[in-house]
Amino acid sequence: MLGRWLALRRRGVMGINERNGDYVLRYNRRHLYPLVDDKLLTKERAIRAGIQVPDLYASVESEHGINAFLRSLDQYHDFVIKPSQGAGGDGILVITDRFDHFYRTAGGRLLTEDDIKHHLSNTLSGMYSLGGHRDRAMVEYRVTPDSVFGAISYEGVPDIRIIVLCGYPVMAMLRLPTRQSQGKANLHQGAIGVGVDLATGITLEGTWHNQVIQRHPDTANRVAGVQLPDWNGFMEIAAGCYELTGLGYLGVDLVLDKDKGPLMLELNARPGLNIQIANDAGLGSRCAVVERHMEALAAAGETETPSKRISYCQQHFASDILPVSA
Incomplete structure (x- = not known):
């Protein structure tokens, strides 16, 4: 056990205690956490800063505003409802279409307006929020994934996480939904993490349940060697989130919309460490x-x-070996 720990240390692999003590506590001032823990605050601040995000349609913070809130959505056939302070994808409701007086979800269920009101009421009560506190609900543009993900993703919306230290993007990972994750890009629920070369935006090998994999379990297609379009656009958004929040150690989550290109989805002041497995590299050394x-x-x-x-990070953290198919 000691030998394995020493080997990981030599490779610069970061553990959770190091992340918390040397980076999260050191670089992230506590009073700034609401800027990332509250998605509505993050989005409003990003819009003012000119950072591309999914369009915000409406928000609601009290039960008596729910009816007017729903009426404001009459002009949209598809949208996403999110708890402002949710975590891990809980409480997110994706509406893909309207059918008569019903709302069709991404999973194909038909919901009534009363179902939507009930969901909103639960959201406002804090059912999905961090710490169970009163929350707000927000509705935003539904991202349509770029076709580049068609062969390597199962339903849902893939996203890209970039770890940023004081504005320097140090590591990136593509997260791909699977059948097991029910279309969510959440590694803890069974999504795949795929390393991304910082210099080129070309995907590397993947990790699934902390095991290295080469193929997507649902599509059987190789996950390595895919060129992500507009990679510098992703990097520019991620690097700019340091000035946006003042937080020095961040996970920046982004998506690639087929029409709008790279969009910043949300920020995380305590990003996980599985990204190291996906990249076969240590965050600590970078x-x-x-x-x-x-x-x-x-x-x-x-x-x-x-x-x-x-430029500095792309020069110093480029992958030594890119996939042959790249």
């Missing part, structure tokens, strides 16, 4: 490289723009 670079800049009295930060 963060240490960035920290030494920042110390050198500070000693010289210099700072870097987001584009310079991206």
Whole structure:
């Protein structure tokens, strides 16, 4: 056991205690957490900053506003309802179409307006929120995944997580829904994590239940060697989220819409560590490289723009071996 731990340390693999003590607590000031824990605050701030996000249609914070809230959605045939302070995908309701007086969900169920009201009431009561506190509900544009994911994803919307240290993107992962995850891009529910080369945006091997895999279990297609379109667009959004929030250690979750391109979905001040398995690389070693670079800049009295930060990381953290199919 000790030998394995030492081997991981030599590879710069970050453990949860290191993440919490050396990065989350050190770089993330507690009073800034609401900017990422509250999705509505995040979205409103991103819109003001010019960061591309799924369009916000409406929001509601009290039961007496639910009827007016629903009427404001009459012009939309499809949308997504989210708890503002939800976590892990709980409480998200995806409506794909209207059928007479019914709402059709992504899973094909038909819901009545009373069903939607009940869901909204539960959301406002805090059923899906962090800590069970009173919450708000928001409705936004329903993302349609780019066709590039057609062969390597099962239903749902794949997303990309980029870990950012003080504005430097240090590691990226594509999360692909599976049948087991019920179309959700959540690794804990059975989605696949696929490493992404920072320099090119080409996918690497994947991880499923902490095991390295080469093929998607539902489509049987290889997950490596896929070129993600507009990769620099993803990197620019991720790098800019440091200025957006002031939080130094972030997980930036993004999606690729077939019409709108890269969009920032949400932010996480305590991102998980499975991304290291997907990339076969250690977060600790990459963060240490960035920290030494920042110390050198500070000693010289210099700072870097987001584009310079991206270039630095793409030069230093490019994958050594890209898939042959790339």
